[in-house]
Amino acid sequence: MGLFDFFSRKKKERDYSEDIDRVFDDERHTSGPLNKTDFHRPEMRQHFVFDKCEEMMEYSHQLDDAKLEYESVTAYLMDIDVIENLPPEQRAEINEMALKISELEKDRKEYQEYSNKLSDVRFSGIRMYEDEFPDNIERLKENEKYKALVKRDIDAIQGEKSNINLSIEDAKKSNKSLRKWAFFIPIIFALLLTGTFLLKYMLYWDVTTLLCVDIFIACAAGAGVLLKNQKNNNTIRQGTINLNHAIVLMNRAKSRFVSITNAVDYVYDKFNIHSSYELEYLWDEYSDLKKERGRHSLATDDLDYYCNKLSHQLAKYNINDPVIWGGQVKALIDHKEMVEIRHDLNTRRQKLRSRIEFNSNEAERVKAEIMDVVKTYPQYSEEILDMVKSIDSKRVI
16 A cells, blocks of 8 residues: 555445545655635645645654654563563572673773763763664754744744734735725815815816816726725735735745654753754764773773673663663662663653654644545546645655
8 A cells, every 4th residue: 555545436425434544555744725716726735635645755754764763662671571570580690790891891991091081980881872873963964954944934924924913904004094085085176076066166267277287186086995905905815815825835844843843852851952063073072982991992892792791681671672771781780770770761762652642643734625525626636636646656665
């Protein structure tokens, strides 16, 4: 089943709820509401479908990352449960190897010129994610750039909304003034005519030219008021359309901003940092420290020996990732350290649940919007199907 498999064609009435579920196949996304008054326009329908598909793929990517991380954290917690429930003899054997590794770590610190640049906790934390750390840095940089871009879009849209509202208000004020002029113009014209006829019948003037001037002034004033009123109405009408479009764009940008902010904040909390530059700095410091440790071959060989021994021993107990415990020997020795790690993992898992729930809820909202459009405009079902299939065929798997 593709990402956008849509409802099957039927001659009779369809069950749109099942159709929509087949379209999105549990993919996740969100978007702003559609201006339904324009849905009869082909370009509006295209924008609607393309935007929904684009945003669905974006939320799907966020959801997949969160689920993968959630599985990793859950596996780590399961490993803790297995270790904590080992029989006393087996646990004593694990603790003995962990204690030996801890002693080797202490001895090797005497030869580490860069050991004071990273705490043991941070060094161990980075080593847990060493293979994926460079990718995490690049991904965080991209997410920060995207977050800043979305924020600029929100600011730009907000500024455009303010300008549109200002132009609409100016046009309304102008129409209010024009209504006053429309009231006074007939009165002024009547006064001019009265004066003209007084000149004619009391002073016996030839007022033909003056009468023409009066009529011209009245017509010109009336035409000016009418044209200005039409211009203001056009400004209000176009401004309302532009404002609705800006609201759609604002809602979509805000949804994306919330999603990318959640992803960025999670990495910040995970590594206790405030920016990708700080994460890159930690990686550089870790790399330098690791190289320095590699110079002390004897201590490293002994440490590797016991780490491998510990890993092989833990593997016998079906630990999901026995290798990482070589960097967490303090938790094996000290129960308080293990409790601290468990607490941190539970906190991370809760945040991941929130991310998963957020993306899932937003996807349901998008599906509800699509369902509403399909129910409201069944005559466009075939067209929507063709557009969705076209997007699905171009999707990079």
